[in-house]
Amino acid sequence: MADHILEMRSITKEFPGVKALSGVTLAVERGEVHAICGENGAGKSTLMKVLSGVHPAGSYGGEIRFDGTTCTFSSIRDSEHAGIVIIHQELALVPHLSIAENIFLGNERRGRSGLIDWHRTNAEAEGLLRSVGLAEQPTTPVGQLGVGKQQLVEIAKALSKDVKLLILDEPTAALNDNDSAHLLDLVRGLRSRGITSIIISHKLHEVEAIADHTTVIRDGRTVETLDMSDPEVTVDHIIRGMVGRDLESFYPERESHPGDVVLQVEDWTVRHPYQDRLVVNGAGFDVRAGEVVGIAGLMGAGRTELAMSLFGRSYGRYICGRAYMHGREIKPRTVADAIDCGLAYATEDRKEYGLNLLDDIARNISGSALGKLSTWGLVNAQAETAAAESAMKSMNIKAPSVKAIVGKLSGGNQQKVVLSKWLLTDPDVLILDEPTRGIDVGAKYEIYTLINRFVEAGKAVVVISSDLLELIGTCDRIYALSAGRITGQLPVADATEESLMTLMTQDKELTR
Numbered sequence: 024m025a026d027h028i029l030e031m032r033s034i035t036k037e038f039p040g041v042k043a044l045s046g047v048t049l050a051v052e053r054g055e056v057h058a059i060c061g062e063n064g065a066g067k068s069t070l071m072k073v074l075s076g077v078h079p080a081g082s083y084g085g086e087i088r089f090d091g092t093t094c095t096f097s098s099i100r101d102s103e104h105a106g107i108v109i110i111h112q113e114l115a116l117v118p119h120l121s122i123a124e125n126i127f128l129g130n131e132r133r134g135r136s137g138l139i140d141w142h143r144t145n146a147e148a149e150g151l152l153r154s155v156g157l158a159e160q161p162t163t164p165v166g167q168l169g170v171g172k173q174q175l176v177e178i179a180k181a182l183s184k185d186v187k188l189l190i191l192d193e194p195t196a197a198l199n200d201n202d203s204a205h206l207l208d209l210v211r212g213l214r215s216r217g218i219t220s221i222i223i224s225h226k227l228h229e230v231e232a233i234a235d236h237t238t239v240i241r242d243g244r245t246v247e248t249l250d251m252s253d254p255e256v257t258v259d260h261i262i263r264g265m266v267g268r269d270l271e272s273f274y275p276e277r278e279s280h281p282g283d284v285v286l287q288v289e290d291w292t293v294r295h296p297y298q299d300r301l302v303v304n305g306a307g308f309d310v311r312a313g314e315v316v317g318i319a320g321l322m323g324a325g326r327t328e329l330a331m332s333l334f335g336r337s338y339g340r341y342i343c344g345r346a347y348m349h350g351r352e353i354k355p356r357t358v359a360d361a362i363d364c365g366l367a368y369a370t371e372d373r374k375e376y377g378l379n380l381l382d383d384i385a386r387n388i389s390g391s392a393l394g395k396l397s398t399w400g401l402v403n404a405q406a407e408t409a410a411a412e413s414a415m416k417s418m419n420i421k422a423p424s425v426k427a428i429v430g431k432l433s434g435g436n437q438q439k440v441v442l443s444k445w446l447l448t449d450p451d452v453l454i455l456d457e458p459t460r461g462i463d464v465g466a467k468y469e470i471y472t473l474i475n476r477f478v479e480a481g482k483a484v485v486v487i488s489s490d491l492l493e494l495i496g497t498c499d500r501i502y503a504l505s506a507g508r509i510t511g512q513l514p515v516a517d518a519t520e521e522s523l524m525t526l527m528t529q530d531k532e533l534t535r
């Protein structure tokens with residue numbers, strides 16, 4: 024019989040107006056990597072919050088047995104004491120504290136006097152950093168690291184706590200392929216040391232590559248647990264369990280009929296806000312009516328900086344270059360100007376810039392389109408609600424009503440709120456930065472369909488994505504950006520992962 028380190032039986036959890044879990048069963052073997060898959064809002068994060076005491080005993084129904092004992096955790100501290108460590112979907116590091124301070128936050132290394140022993144703190148942190156493959160100094164502020172490295176710091180932090188079960192909630196959602204591969208190797212390394220992991224991910228090929236078992240959850244119920252060593256079990260199998268049907272394809276069909284150039288950008292150059300270097304260097308691109316254009320680039324290539332600097336100078340200094348909409352030069356100096364010019368930019372970082380998490384769905388969606396929804400400066404509440412309701416329906420946003428607080432939605436549903444918000448401004452050019460990050464396969468298809476509908480109405484879309492297959496599946500043309508320069512463009516017929524990668528890594532050979 025299998026040795027189960029964890030058994031969760033008939034777990035139920037209700038929030039006001041939402042039944043998040045209605046009888047979930049999960050059995051995890053000692054020393055395995057166990058994946059949990061399910062659509063946005065299926066209840067994955069909630070289940071892990073129940074397990075780790077974020078939702079304390081008494082606030083949910085059912086039974087949890089871990090390592091031979093029945094658990095009634097009343098806080099995260101209790102579960103950590105038992106050896107369960109969770110790394111949340113939203114990273115929780117403190118940016119202005121050092122790596123070492125973050126690792127030992129709440130768990131400080133003290134000397135006999137009771138004061139923090141900095142020598143020991145930094146020395147131990149250094150050892151943990153090396154064990155996750157980071158060469159950074161322990162004294163470096165966490166805010167200076169990219170998301171990939173922050174994720175590794177989170178793991179180093181977990182390892183400092185004598186972990187038996189590590190829970191990773193969408194650890195690779197924000198990572199590029201290289202960083203993801205590194206992280207997955209690390210999880211394999213933990214497995215060989217006998218540490219059990221639970222990993223939640225929408226990247227089903229990663230799940231296939233790393234998991235020993237996969238439990239599929241749909242609408243707060245366990246559908247099945249799949250043995251990934253069985254050659255019959257494929258990604259399609261997981262998808263069928265998640266959405267309850269077969270998906271014909273990942274990308275909806277679209278006929279391409281590009282019209283006139285809508286947005287043209289020439290010689291766009293942007294300086295870093297406080298360092299003395301160019302983040303975008305003489306970049307030029309255009310997008311036509313009815314066209315989806317992609318921008319491919321590695322982390323740090325300047326993709327987001329290019330988009331944000333165009334979008335009303337929301338990033339960078341000394342921005343110069345020319346931008347034309349329908350052949351007329353535009354000079355948007357603020358986000359409001361940019362919206363007036365017909366631009367919209369849906370951010371990759373929905374927490375920081377995209378949403379007000381404390382406000383409800385209706386307010387968030389209407390936020391950028393207030394001009395369209397008001398008369399004489401007064402927001403028409405009825406129009407606001409109606410617009411939000413129709414967006415909720417067409418985007419299939421899972422929430423009790425448009426009055427639901429955005430911060431309480433599942434990650435993927437928050438992303439759909441961001442997209443709805445920008446679609447409502449009815450822009451001529453919609454720039455989407457990592458539009459499907461953290462989004463389930465079914466919802467991705469819905470978003471691609473929305474993009475198609477939008478361009479079929481004669482609008483233009485620019486997609487920035489780290490997922491090269493997504494660019495190839497959705498775009499007509501793809502530009503490659505490398506170290507702030509456009510290194511080439513390919514019609515989608517000629518674009519492959521290899522040809523794009525070659526352009527994306529070409530910066531060093533360029534002289535200018």
Ligand SMILES: Nc1ncnc2c1ncn2[C@@H]1O[C@H](COP(=O)(O)OP(=O)(O)OP(=O)(O)O)[C@@H](O)[C@H]1O
Pocket residue numbers: 038039041042043061062063064065066067068069070112421422431432433434435436461463
């Ligand atoms: N604190 C909360 N208050 C109210 N409702 C909540 C809360 N947390 C979660 N929910 C609701 O419970 C349901 C399940 O959410 P959960 O975050 O577990 O989904 P998920 O499977 O992790 O989805 P995703 O893939 O989008 O992250 C959703 O309908 C969500 O809105």
Ligand SMILES: [Mg+2]
Pocket residue numbers: 067068069112192433434
């Ligand atoms: Mg989640």
